[in-house]
Every structure is written in structure tokens, then in C-alpha cells.
Amino acid sequence: MSGTNRIAGKGRLVPARTVSFTFDGRRLTGVEGDTLASALIANGIHLTGRSFKYHRPRGILSAGPEEPNALIDISRSSNTHTPNVRATVQEVFEGMTAQSQNRWPSLSFDVGAVNNLFSPIFAAGFYYKTFMWPKAAWKHFYEPNIRAAAGLGVSPKEPDPDRYANRFIHCDVLVVGGGIAGLIAARAAAETGASVVVCDEQPELGGALHHEIDTRIDGQEGFVWAQEIGSELAGMDNVRVLTRTTAFAYQAQNMVDLVERVSEHFANPDKLVPRERLWQVRARRVIVATGAIERHMVFAQNDRPGIMLASAARTYLNHYGVAVGSNVAVYTANDSAYRAAFDLKQAGIAVPVIVDARSDVDAGLLAEAEALGIQVLTDHAVVDTKGGLRLKSVRIERVGGGKSRTVEADALIMSAGWTPTLHLYSQSRAKVVWDEESARFLPGKAVQEMVTIGACNGTDALDALLEEAANAGMEAARLAGFAGASGYRAPDAESLTSRRGALMGAAPGAGPETTVKAFVDYQNDVTAKDIRLAVREGMHSIEHVKRFTTNGMATDQGKTSNIHGLAIAADMLDKPIPQVGLTTFRLPYTPVTFGAIVNHGRDRLFDPTRKTAIHKSHEALGAVFEDVGQWKRPWYYPKAGETMHAAVDRECRTVRETAGLFDASTLGKIEVVGPDAAKFLDLIYTNGWQKLAPGRCKYGIMLREDGFIYDDGVVGRIAEDRFHVTTTTGGAPRVLHHMEDYLQTEFPDLRVWLTSTTDQWSVIAVQGPKAREIIAPFVEGIDISNEAIPHMSVREGTVCGAPARLFRMSFTGELGFEVNVPADYGRAVWDALWARAQDLGACTYGTETMHVLRAEKGYIIVGQDTDGTVTADDAGLSWAVAKSKPDFVGIRGMKRPDLVASGRKQLVGLLTADPKQVLEEGAQIVADPNQPVPMKMIGHVTSSYWSENCGRSIAMAVVADGRALMGKTLYVPMPHEVIKVEVTDTVFFDKEGDRING
Amino acid sequence: MLLIHCPYCGEDRPELEFRHAGEAHVVRPDPISEISDEEFEAYFFIRDNPKGLTYERWRHMHGCARFFNAVRDTVSDKFVTTYKAGNPKVEIERGEDGIARVKGDGQ
Numbered sequence A: 001m002s003g004t005n006r007i008a009g010k011g012r013l014v015p016a017r018t019v020s021f022t023f024d025g026r027r028l029t030g031v032e033g034d035t036l037a038s039a040l041i042a043n044g045i046h047l048t049g050r051s052f053k054y055h056r057p058r059g060i061l062s063a064g065p066e067e068p069n070a071l072i073d074i075s076r077s078s079n080t081h082t083p084n085v086r087a088t089v090q091e092v093f094e095g096m097t098a099q100s101q102n103r104w105p106s107l108s109f110d111v112g113a114v115n116n117l118f119s120p121i122f123a124a125g126f127y128y129k130t131f132m133w134p135k136a137a138w139k140h141f142y143e144p145n146i147r148a149a150a151g152l153g154v155s156p157k158e159p160d161p162d163r164y165a166n167r168f169i170h171c172d173v174l175v176v177g178g179g180i181a182g183l184i185a186a187r188a189a190a191e192t193g194a195s196v197v198v199c200d201e202q203p204e205l206g207g208a209l210h211h212e213i214d215t216r217i218d219g220q221e222g223f224v225w226a227q228e229i230g231s232e233l234a235g236m237d238n239v240r241v242l243t244r245t246t247a248f249a250y251q252a253q254n255m256v257d258l259v260e261r262v263s264e265h266f267a268n269p270d271k272l273v274p275r276e277r278l279w280q281v282r283a284r285r286v287i288v289a290t291g292a293i294e295r296h297m298v299f300a301q302n303d304r305p306g307i308m309l310a311s312a313a314r315t316y317l318n319h320y321g322v323a324v325g326s327n328v329a330v331y332t333a334n335d336s337a338y339r340a341a342f343d344l345k346q347a348g349i350a351v352p353v354i355v356d357a358r359s360d361v362d363a364g365l366l367a368e369a370e371a372l373g374i375q376v377l378t379d380h381a382v383v384d385t386k387g388g389l390r391l392k393s394v395r396i397e398r399v400g401g402g403k404s405r406t407v408e409a410d411a412l413i414m415s416a417g418w419t420p421t422l423h424l425y426s427q428s429r430a431k432v433v434w435d436e437e438s439a440r441f442l443p444g445k446a447v448q449e450m451v452t453i454g455a456c457n458g459t460d461a462l463d464a465l466l467e468e469a470a471n472a473g474m475e476a477a478r479l480a481g482f483a484g485a486s487g488y489r490a491p492d493a494e495s496l497t498s499r500r501g502a503l504m505g506a507a508p509g510a511g512p513e514t515t516v517k518a519f520v521d522y523q524n525d526v527t528a529k530d531i532r533l534a535v536r537e538g539m540h541s542i543e544h545v546k547r548f549t550t551n552g553m554a555t556d557q558g559k560t561s562n563i564h565g566l567a568i569a570a571d572m573l574d575k576p577i578p579q580v581g582l583t584t585f586r587l588p589y590t591p592v593t594f595g596a597i598v599n600h601g602r603d604r605l606f607d608p609t610r611k612t613a614i615h616k617s618h619e620a621l622g623a624v625f626e627d628v629g630q631w632k633r634p635w636y637y638p639k640a641g642e643t644m645h646a647a648v649d650r651e652c653r654t655v656r657e658t659a660g661l662f663d664a665s666t667l668g669k670i671e672v673v674g675p676d677a678a679k680f681l682d683l684i685y686t687n688g689w690q691k692l693a694p695g696r697c698k699y700g701i702m703l704r705e706d707g708f709i710y711d712d713g714v715v716g717r718i719a720e721d722r723f724h725v726t727t728t729t730g731g732a733p734r735v736l737h738h739m740e741d742y743l744q745t746e747f748p749d750l751r752v753w754l755t756s757t758t759d760q761w762s763v764i765a766v767q768g769p770k771a772r773e774i775i776a777p778f779v780e781g782i783d784i785s786n787e788a789i790p791h792m793s794v795r796e797g798t799v800c801g802a803p804a805r806l807f808r809m810s811f812t813g814e815l816g817f818e819v820n821v822p823a824d825y826g827r828a829v830w831d832a833l834w835a836r837a838q839d840l841g842a843c844t845y846g847t848e849t850m851h852v853l854r855a856e857k858g859y860i861i862v863g864q865d866t867d868g869t870v871t872a873d874d875a876g877l878s879w880a881v882a883k884s885k886p887d888f889v890g891i892r893g894m895k896r897p898d899l900v901a902s903g904r905k906q907l908v909g910l911l912t913a914d915p916k917q918v919l920e921e922g923a924q925i926v927a928d929p930n931q932p933v934p935m936k937m938i939g940h941v942t943s944s945y946w947s948e949n950c951g952r953s954i955a956m957a958v959v960a961d962g963r964a965l966m967g968k969t970l971y972v973p974m975p976h977e978v979i980k981v982e983v984t985d986t987v988f989f990d991k992e993g994d995r996i997n998g
Numbered sequence B: 001m002l003l004i005h006c007p008y009c010g011e012d013r014p015e016l017e018f019r020h021a022g023e024a025h026v027v028r029p030d031p032i033s034e035i036s037d038e039e040f041e042a043y044f045f046i047r048d049n050p051k052g053l054t055y056e057r058w059r060h061m062h063g064c065a066r067f068f069n070a071v072r073d074t075v076s077d078k079f080v081t082t083y084k085a086g087n088p089k090v091e092i093e094r095g096e097d098g099i100a101r102v103k104g105d106g107q
């Protein structure tokens, strides 16, 4: 048995195909094809959750994606769950575990419902007014407690176990919506040979035909026709039909994002099948056929479980074969609810009354109701309801007051009219316009290559809709370049359903003169009264009203509530609706999982990982790696049992006593070639390059145009017209971009070509007194004596037989070489050099030791000792700025008044009074530690290390007018102490600098 | 994601291949070392931020790597045209239909 409310012979599901699932621990039976909502209603369950603010019992309102209430936590296994799933969208599957949310301890007895008693303090704006004082209490008390009490389900704590897929496709015509209009448009476009994609959010095509059983197309039931045309389309080579697929974002240039729920409805999805697939569709033309969403009636106590949209009740009956109640009252201001009443009555359900707020109702409908024995009360209103966890009765009054009567009912279905679904249209940046005649917002002029058709376009009459859809399909294909006439003719169709009539805002009996609780936005618990209060408190813009009341700001984004909220505000402001204006439709149309958006870009695929050609040798040597940008760099090489500190001390000592090998391959490298290469570098760097002889190197700094240091590095002149430029590890791409920018757009006449060679060269730094001895046996074609290759030289030859550029340079202050060989040879050369280095007592060293050794020599690291606001002079590098060059990038910026004023922070050394104490990088520096807080901060520490070679700590810092403070004492206030430091120059080791020439 | 026409490749390519490179037709003064503080401010710091047509530079980073100029409507994100770096600033006019076009292109 699949539920007591399942009606034999009704609906389209196959009753024998049952599925078993649980809801709040209760084992229930549904039918394959059920949504969770239809299966619950079949089992007599309407109560599915507690409301956000007042914890009021709430039931299922709709049968579609607009659902504000029935948000459920779904899981298929114990180790994962998904919160906030709309029960009206999620299909049931065998073994599904569904849990209600936002209630404690149980759905029928919820402690939080006490909020309902205190509802006056939860009125509009309550967050802003009530919980803002004292300030700290918001963070520590109010906010966590409000969240706990008013949560929207609980996020899973485990990593998402599911797979997601992503596809980019191009098509001639994308049709969004597979109702009558969309299907006809798709069919007409497809006929021309144009490539067509048609998507629909439901499992089957048909849209409103799910419930409109009176609509007949080509002589058959509309829904059957829709399935036939759907399979016809699916069978065409040029058509792709995507069901369970929601178009959630309309981006620029006709790119529409769709999310397909691929396996959410399977009991045991294949691990290889993605949970969802993101389709990013670039279409020449887009046809938006997104239909319309029915609005609820805004009246007192309109939120009891059992009160729902009329079209939803009709869908449950006609598609799922489920009655929403046994005694179903109707409250409407629209003709379409009558059809729902008639369908229910004809299925044997009692319909005690149709309450119509209008006085002028179509005579045909009234006659039909009378024939079916349904009482109709026109010009009447539902003014109150009763029932705790389920509707029991409704109270009815004539509009304007009078004697009231109470009618028993276990369900009330309602319709205040239909709101065209303009979300995608609006996201395409087109404006909506107010249509006075039909009193609703409709699409205006399209701004992208798109067209709206059908109910979302306000096309109500079936004949007009058929013609509009067929023409739109053919025209879209023609505009996409398919001139061939479509042979398609729109089908004949007829329907009894009318959607005439609309009520926006509060229903009679819930007007400004009342204090009743008439809900506008169910999900955020916003009542008509709240919106009026917002206006009274001075919120006159609809955007302000929205934020003050939170109307339309829940996960359903006000699909049922926005128009009501607007109408109530307009009424209070005594302005016509279009003058108050509509809030912006923001993407996504419905909530989209992070999984679908992030897709493959997680874990190892979140960001590329770059490894040097020598990486495997580092692993074999037991290196600990650190991330430097996308690079994995050896940080230090601990021996067994060695701490990081001990390893770094050993490496630092060994390099200076013997030698060390360091993988410097990540340094950015750019080959600058051409007759004007030196001229170009003159413009890019602050120093001059024309006189640098081939075979020599120079340290260069480059500025941005504003005069601040941008990057630095050693540049070797390989030949008259060829330079080997190195950049910082992190700076390589932006430096090349910067150079290309100037070369292409400012100095395009220069004959220079730039090539990134970062990945082409492996670079092995061999540093220390024994550096020459280590490389000697491997070098051919280069005289490596001190005289033949002095410090800051570069030679070409071979190393281990591999073509090499051998640099004599040093970032340690020791005798040093940097061996550049093509990356393919990098590891072999490293291994060969290491075998010999090891025999000579040398070590390998990582980035930490490199940092310490360079700091001992006062060499800066751009990005650590500079931060984008440091000039060459601030860093003590004025010597590297040419005085006589007529132009270089930054030449004017560096002379700006603020950059040459006194008081600038200058790079200095710091020595702590206690040599054992290592300062924290980033720590602030003050002149007087006894001044009152907030103290005047005159600088901060940029680099700080324990220096094993100096036998003490060392630090660099930028300090206001620091170079004038040599020998002075400054202070570094820390949480538990104030550290005394002495200002020094930045060279801590080998001040004479002799070792480098060894 | 925008589709951008690279005037060097002659192709419409997805935005992922490109990098935005700031306002177009900002001329670096020559000789820059001689200009006043006010002129430097105007050159380096002051930028248009129009609602409507904007002249901007893009670089076909993951394609031909060339910088080029573009005219884009910041309201619709629609490109009116793209053209090679160094070419003179393209004049744009709005037709009676409200659509911006390169002057002289007509409809």
C-alpha cells in the first residue's frame, strides 16, 4: 500500500512499483516517480517542517521548485546527507532517509515554537533593533543562538563524496522550459536542421500539462502529446533533450548555465555516474518558455499544514494520483482554482466550498460548479483558519465584513493568480514592464539574442500561445542562420483551463486595519503586517523593504511572495505598483550545490601543482616541501630524528663551511632577444644595460610606473643581442606580462622578443667554499678559475655533457655557481653533482636555509622585505638606480612628493638585546614603549631568523627614517613582553664581502 | 563568460583565454620624467568608470599573447568592437535603435 490518499485509477504512476523510504524514522511506502512531497501527502502527511522564525508548523505548499516550506534533509547512506532539499523536487528512491529540519526535539513538539508566543519582538527589522547591543553580545550570544534556533538544516561535516561533471556546449537554439510553448518552439526550430537544446526542470516534459488534464492537443491528452513530441525530439540528431535540468543563470552573450540532476533519484547510483552535471550552453538564440508560478492568498493564518496552491493540489491528483485531503475547501481570486476543485470533486473528494474573493466570476464556471454540487461563495474571503498540526476548519466572511461561518476542511487550496516566471529573462539584463491591462509585470525589450514565449510572456490564450511558440522556434532558427522553411505546423489544441483573475497583496480581511498574521513569505516568516511596518518605519524603496523585512530573501527567493510584498508596500505608499518597482532577480534561479559549481576543481585539481624536474631526487633525499605559489619547493632536508630547527642550523653551517646544493629551478626566467634588447632592458630596469659586456651579469630592480619596487633579479648578457633575465619565483608571469605590455604598447618600435624559459631550465645553485671543487669535474668548455669567471659572470659550455649556462653568482654571500641545464637533464645533473658534493662533505639545502643565508647578507626578498609600497631608496638600493638615463618605467613615479619626503620607512637591520630571542615577522616597532595605547608604530619586522652562523638572532625591518637611527634602541611590544632591539645595517655576516670572491 | 574577438587571431574565444588590462588609450607622456605631479596623477591614477561605453585593453593571454583594444558597454557587457593596439581610438555612435556601432558602419 503506497498511502491511504492514493486514489485508484488517478495519476500516471504505476502503483505496483512501490518504493520504501523513511521520514523522521517512520517507514513509508511511495511509488516510483513520486516526489517526496507526493509520497508524503499520499501517506496523509502535510506537516514537513517548522518555520524559520516562529517555528510554526508548516506543510507542503507547492508541487514545484518554488516550494518555500518543505525543505528536508535527505540521505542515502549514513556517511552523507544533503540539507534543505525541496521535497517537491526530490524524487523518492528505495531506501531514502528523509528528516525534517528546524525542529527540536520533534516535528510535532517543538520547543522553539515558544518564539511564536513572543512574536511581537520578532517583527520586521528585529535583527537590527533587538540584537545590536551590546556589540560583543551579537557575536557571542545573539548570533549563535539565533542561528541554532532558526537554522535551515545542518551542513554535512564530511567532504562531499559525490562526483560532478561539467560540459560546455554550443547550439543554435536553446529552449528553456518543456511545457507546451517550449516543446512547440523546439520542434519548429529543430525542423530546420538547427541544433537545438531543450531543457526542463521536471523528470518529464509537459510543464503545466502535468495538472491541466483538460488540455487536449492533436486529439489526445496534453501530457501524452508532450511525451510523444519529447521522444520525437530526442530521436533527432540535431536535438538534445535535457530533463531534470534547471536553467539557473542567464549570463552575458547568451551563455546559459544549466544543472542536470543526473543520479539524485537513483537508489544506488553507479559510482561513475555524476550526481549532477553542469551544462554551460552558448546559444545563438535563446527561447525562454519558463511559464508562470501560482501565488498563494495572503490571509490570516494562511500557513497551516494542508493549505496549499490549487495547481499543486491538481498536480498531486492528476499526475501522482494523490488526494491532498478528504474534504478540500478552495479560496481563490483566479479561475484556474475552479478546475482543481472540479477535478477533485470528480475524483470523489468532498469540496465543501469555493470561496472567491471576486464578485464578478465567469458564469460558465459557476454553472459547472453548481452542476457538480459545489457551493461557490463569491465576494467572500477566508478570514481565519484553525488546526494545530493540520488544518481543521476555515472561517469565511463576506468581503467587507458581516456574519461569518466556519467550514470544516482538512485542506484548503488557493490561487491568487499567476506570476510570469521572469527570472531568466531578467538575469539577461532586460527590463520588465508593467502591463496595466493584465496588472502584472511582463517582459519588455530583449537585450540579448532571446525571446520569451508562452505564460512567462503573458500569452494566456492557447491559440495565441501555439502560434507564438511555433513562430518563435522558426524565427530563432532563421536568425541562427537556418533559412530553410520549417515544415512544422503548430498542432490543434483546446483547453478548459483559464487563468483569468489576479489578487496581489493582502486578501480581504487581512488589510492594514487588521493585525492578523497573514504570511507573505513563508520561508522567512514575513507577514503583511511586517511589510506595512517597514514602510511606516521609513523604508520607501522596495529594495529597503526587502532587506528590512527579509521578504524574498530566503532560498526560494520569493517566487511566491515578491509580488504580494510589492503590492502591500505600494498600497501603504499609496503609489502604483510600477512606481515602487520590482527587486532585482538574482541568479541562481534555484539553489545550486557548491559541488556542481566547483565541479572537478577540488582537492588536487583545485590548483595546478608545479614540481621541478629534480623533484623526485628531493623526495629520495627526504625533503620536506613547502608551497611557494603553485610550486612545491624543498623546505629543508631533515636527517633521521632531526627537527626543522636542527636541520636548518646544520644546512646553514655546512653551506658556509663546505658547500650546499640548492634547487633554484623555480626562479622565473625570461629570454630577452633582439637588436634592441639592451635598450629595452634600460627602459624596464632602473639601472643601465648598454655597457654590460657579454659574459657578465648584473643585479637589476624594476619599478612600477608609480615608483615602487616591482621585482628584482640577476640578468646575464649571453650575447650582444641576448639576455638571460631571472625574476622572483612568484613574479615570473606578471613580470613577463609587464614587459610584454611595455614592449607591445609603449615601445612597439623596439626589435625585441620575449620568451618565458622558466620551465625550460633546471637551475642548481652550488654555493660555498667548495663550490668550484664540486662542479669542476663535470664542466667542459668553460674555464672556471676565479680569474676566468669572476663573480657575476655567465659562460656557455657543458655540464655532465648537457648544454649549460654556468652563472657565477651568489645569493648566499659565498663563492657560488648556478648551473642552468635544459630541464630534461636537470635531475641527472643534480644527482651527479650531489654524489660528488656528498663525498666532499657538502649538503643539500632548502628554502628556509636559503632565506637565512641571504638575510645574513642583507639581501632582500621582493614581496617579503618589500610590499608594493617600498621604493628603491627605502630598500637601500639607490645605487641600482641610474642617474643619467632619460627614461625608465617608474622614473617619474619615484620622484612623487610622498616618495621623496622624509619619514619614509627604510630597510634596516635589528639585533635583539637578548641574542637568543627571535622576533616575529610582522611585529610592530615603536620608539617609546611607555606611551599610551594606541602607540605610534614606526615600522615593522620584515624578516627574522635564528642565524647559526652569527650565533644569534638577526632581523630586517622597515622603520621610519631608519637609516638615521643606526645604533639607537627601539622596542617591539608583544602580548607578554616588550622586546628591546638595536638598529643596525642589514649585513650581519662577512661585512667585508670577501667570501664571494673566493 | 564573455566571448571576445581577438583582432590578431580573428577568432571569438572564451574569456578564460584573456586577461583584462585596464583602460585603453591612456598615453604614456613623453618625456614622462618632465611632467608635473598633476599630469602624473591624471596619467597614472585617474580612470573613467562609465556606465555605458568603455574603452579597455585586453590581452589574449592564452592565445596569441597580444594586447588589443575593445569597446564594451558596461551595462550589457556587449562588445561593440575590438581592434589592434596602436590603432586610433574607434568612434562609436548609437543608432536610433539604441544600439552602439562603430561610426560609419551603419546597420
Ligand SMILES: [Zn+2]
Pocket: B006, B007, B008, B009, B010, B060, B063, B064, B065, B066
Ligand atoms: Zn589572439
